[in-house]
Amino acid sequence: MSQTFLPPKWLQQLCDPYAVLGISVIANERQILKRYHTLAKLLHPDRHAKSCNPNPELATAIFSHLINPAYEQLKHQQKRLIAIAMLRSQSRDLEQKPLSSQSAIAQEIMEMSTPQAELFYEEAIACYAENQYKSLEQFYQVTQQISTLNLVYLRLHKPDLLLTQKTVSILPEVEVKPGELTSDEKIDVKPVLTNYAQRHYQRAIEYVRLAKWPLAVQELRDAIKLEPNNSDYYALLGLVHLRQKFIGMARVYIYQALKLNPQNSLALKYAPEVKIQSGENTNPKSMAKAMSIAALLSRFIHGKGSQVK
Template identity: 45%
Template sequence: MSQSTLTSEWLTNFSDPYAVLGISLAADDRRVLKRYRTVAKLLHPDHYTPEDDTTKDLASQLFARLVNPAYQKLKQEKGRKENVSLLRLQVRRLYRATPLAPKSDLACQLAQQPINGVDVFYEQAIAQLSDTQYQPLDQFEPLTQQLGELNLVYLQLKMGDVLMREKPTGIVSAAEARPIQFAPADTETISESYAQRHYRRAQEYMKKGNWKEAEQELRDAIKIEANKSEYHALLGVAYLQQNLQSMAKVYLRQALKLNPKDPLACRFAPKLGLEVAPPANGAQNGKAQKVQPDNKAAKHHGGLFGLFRSKK
């Protein structure tokens, strides 16, 4: 951002007041005011040295022409609802013209989140970008654009069912538009197959001892489908093979939480001091017991011999 004087044309790139302030679409009065005060301090002339007149002038213009108007739009609930409605309208227009294709890494990751993880990831992404949105000022333009993209992707995810149910209008008739409708069941099937594909690739990587590559594949699988114990268990083993015991423990514990009888988690959890449920025919006094690993099997393939049988 090199504008010493902000042109009206340049200012139109920042029509989303939520992105300008660096707050989520769920922000209330208190959060809006708190963020406004934080940005005001960062852009205050006293924040800059007397020698840095150009940056000081730019900060003053940003505050006067973007930040302050954004706050005026969002400081009351009525204004926030109106601006969210405008963003929803923008999403509908984009959806009818062409599917929204995220460009930034965080927006792409948000688009791949399971529906029950969208809100948490979105809030964390907004917080991450807003931390450095105005420091230094050169960050303002790219980060604010990323914040705006996050807002659109988030709304598209939350409006997904509504968008698909809307009747098409304009030149394309309803009969012509029908083939591109997506049923929820088809989307679920596609998501599941992609997750399974990541899982299979991870298995192949781990057979070759490529733990880092396997780790990335499994993280991608969990983003798509977070309720599969085998994904968490295998990721825990990948971390264990890299001597990252704390991370391994987190994912093995989650695998056991999802499925207390997950065979891979039951085998490796005791190595980290985690307790597993006893077999049905070996329970004693109803207490969990630690499973002793098979030392002979552990000698093969870095302790992963026989762990890559196909899941059905």
Template identity: 80%
Template sequence: MSQTFLPPEWLKQLCDPYAVLGISVSADDRQIFKRYHTLAKLLHPDRYAKSYDSDEELAMAIFSRLINPAYEQLKHRQKRLIAIAMLRSDARVLQQQALCVQSAIAEEIMEMSAPQAELFYEEAIACYAEAKYKSLHQSYQVTQQIRILNLVYLQLQKPDLFPPQKTVRIIPEVEIKPIELTLAQKTNVKPLLTNYAQRHYQRAIEYVRLANWALAVQELRDAIKLEPNNSNYYALLGLVHLKQKFVGMARVYIRQALKLNPQDSLALKYAHGLKIKPGENTDPKSMAKALSIAALLSRFNEGKRSQVKC
């Protein structure tokens, strides 16, 4: 692979800008913006300054020729709707021509109920996104897998599930205006500590009340990243998986909640039904797999996947 440009087949990935960024087709403005800035940091040249291979130039090429164009398309709602329409068209072509996508993960999601498919899809995307640019040279294959998942998911969804993508806002936006402080004020300012993990947790509670399992999982995953030892987050995540009948995943999270806090009321409420014994320890390997969604995807990672061309 040349270090100065990307192969034509890589550039064709822009037919699915969602796959390029590594986000779900239901992502809203906030999620798209957050993912773009994550990738900007991940692919920044400074990360490869001490590299002795072509990674620095490859990272720059990926960001300038793939990430930037994909973000430019998705940050505008009208262009986003056009992208969804084109992906739906590709999904219909696959369906009408009876082309079987030989992907175990695609076959798995097609056998699920709509709520289960929704949660599984969001978690699969999160898992792929986490691994997507860890190896720059493997990012093409990961993007292809995300595209397959997007097309299969869109086959299962009704068109009215993607209106002009109005975001359900749990916390209203507040315009923050800059304030110029005097020197005396600046020297007496005490930092205001914000518990962002609790914000994610509170939003997750609201999403659970709305039965929006995918967004609840996303908020709880973010909360756990910030506070990995809070039993409340694991207990609620276990409940969300239990509601979707992912009993194995629910058991892992409830068990971890009880490990962190044996008196966690929510975890205790469901422990008996999940056959979790008091004081039962969590297998660290199982916990790591659950956190990365590997428990759902590990059986699909063996062997080569077929690729869906643009």
């Protein structure tokens, strides 16, 4: 393969600009811009010139002919709507195919419950995105998997949900009161933000107070990636799931918060609501279910599901 000329099948990936950037179809403008800046730094020619396997020409070609056009499509709302409409059309074609003829990852997601599918989709996108451009030669296969995830996700949506270009999910709507989680919640926050994880945590708290659950979830997951042993992040993520009536997932994260810090006040407050007893030391069934999803995702990421049928 020429380093400066991309194969036609690579350029065809532009039919899903979300997959090219490695983001979900519900990504907002801030997330789109953040991902674009990340890729701009990652594929800078100077960075590849200093690597063990220098390939700056290929990096430049990918950035110029794939990433830049994909970003141009997604940075404008009207173009995003067109992209979603085209992907939705592809998802309808996917729906006409028997499940047995679809990729392994599509089969697995379609057999999950709606909350499980939502969790798997978001985590899978994040994991694939992390690995998407580490090896430029593997970019095509990884991007195909992300595109498949996006199509399956759209297949699970009602037809009109994404047309408003709001942050939505395949989860059912939950009636909430925006002021419900304000003054009476004692959420520990450091007065001085000393790291990026705390910045994500701070934003998550604001989103919780506004009842913007998907945004709060995203910020808390980003915080956990940076500080995986901070019980406060798990406790608040558990509360977010609890407010959405996802008791199983709430129990998973509140349990993890207490495992990291048995004295976490927020986790202790809501432990009874998710039926976690004081001193409980066995994994709940929902934890086992979450672990099985994580194991499944790991299998796809590391190759067993890497080929799309």
